[in-house]
Amino acid sequence: MCLAMLFAGAIALTLGAGVQSMSLAAIWGAVVAYDPTDPLHVVLAELRLPRLAAGLIAGTALAVSGSVMQALTRNPLADPGLLGVNAGAAFAVVVGALLMGQNAAWAIAMLAFPGAALAAVAVFLLGGGLSGEPGPIRLTLAGVAVSVLLLSLVNGIVLIRSDALDVYRFWVAGSLAQALQKPLVMLALVTVAGWLLALWLAPLLDTLALGRNLARGLGASPLRVQGGALLAVTLLTGAGVAVAGPIAFVGLIVPPLTRRLTGCHDLRTEVLAAPVVGATVLLLADGVGRLVLAPAEVRVGVMTAIIGGPVFIWIARTLRPGEQR
């Protein structure tokens, strides 16, 4: 109930607040009689609605992928970026800026997604996907190795090329602005696909958490489940990163927050509720970011880091041993 009100509040903040604040009547006016020369109507239709859509997509994607990551690695403090997805996207964005001179919003979105996917595939293969034994520890180690390699390359490139650095430093902070220029429909579909896959996999991941042999005895193939979970994380994180950049902390804090708010103990309920919590957190952070230093905007990734840091410390300090779900 409280969550639903917060969610509605976050949507209202996204649509209504900004340098030009907008009443419900004005929003209704824009819906029934859209006037392309009215600044308020244009702000609503071409800036705030796409921004809302971007927030819903990225919030859902990051929160659900966080839940799956934490179940997959059996680590309640795991982050979706752990498997090299963010580093892969970062590398693709920087190489795109370097070789193709691309810095348009759509180009960056289209580069980030395959970059994220390729990195995830590399992590899966390095983590034992070929030998058929991709345990959580091997996957995590492979993810760290791939991330470190890719981020070193990114750092090397941006040290030499200031134009690539300019593209990178803005992208890495994360933003929901310029959403209209991004392929939102495609990324929304990818996110929904990832979410459905996660919902389907959730009981199997719960089974896997009992241990490899017991899971096998219960009819779940560890390789298939882990491969499927990695696919879901890749789809979701890839879409989230393509829409909004590598936004920190959302994938990390939303899953434990969801577990506390809903009191759920199974992954499927968590995955079902995570999109609402994720989108609420992201949209609230973005709304605050647009207001604190107006007319300039603080990028949403900066806001989630400012808000997420203390929340993360609180979660880590109040975590009960053995609690995962």
Place this chain on the structure above:
Amino acid sequence: MTTRQKTAIAPPAFALNRRAVLGGLLGAAVAPAGARAQTAEVWPQRFAHAFGETVLDRPAARVVSLGYTSHDALLALGVVPLALRYWYGDAPFGVWPWAADLLAGAEPVVLTGESGIETVAALQPDLIIGIGSGISQAEYDVLSQVAPVLMHEADSPIYGMGWDALTRILGRATGKADLAETLIAQTTQAFADARARHPDWQGKTGTAAYHFSGEIGAYAAFDGRSRFLTELGFRLTPAIEAYQGEAFYIPMSPEDLSGLEADVLLWLSGTDTDDDLAALPMRRLLASHAQGREVFAGTLTAAAVSYGSILSLPFALQRLESEIALAADGDAATVVPSSAKAGLAP
């Protein structure tokens, strides 16, 4: 691709600059040693600046240029720096087309990132230009043990010393004060000529604007990019004039770009196309847009305005004069070519 475009665009501009500069050299050579030479050529020369005072006993010949754009003024004076600071772009040795010919085959050391005190010391310079470099007092103190260091004047912004003042100081330091005055007079004249050709520009408003990765805003009044417009006779809008912040730019919300509204809106871009700028929803509601008052400066032209040097400004003027004229008339029917090419035109 961009490199090729630059090379393709460069030759006529070289020719113009070379002629201008050679003319300047010739002028200086035949000019009699007048009254100014007597006052200027007294050594030692003293330079008061933000970090204290620097004294030069004789004209500097081995110069390291740490400022991001100060090498332009040195090259204009015929002094090829031993080392220069890389700012941005693909130009060989960090020297952009408007100054490249003046390297005359020399291959200066290009300093990237930090100022590289060891590299500087190894070159055994007799003068280090710190104007527009952003070095700290501590770095200044260390560098001063290598060679005398010149800094910006105490009352000027770190990156905002005028091209004329910079050229004058460097002329004095390298024993070419007369040549510096001749070159300054030429560039001043180029702006005066442009003003004379376009009396209708006087008193109209102009805004120098940026867009990068969704960040939009205008350059502050003291920034060289705004001064480029004011030197052509435009005045800035009251809101930009009134801005009192430290930063050289004034950020704006993508939801309200009305602060950019002006008789001429000059977009300075780091790229030759900018899809995101063209797609900015609120830009389309600006009267500046509807009346065809926008000018788009792509990589090379924007760099020339941004360098704001004695060499780059005439180059920028040459490339932008007709564009600005088409924008300033306020007639949407007279299309501004750069703006149409970038997809900005109404």
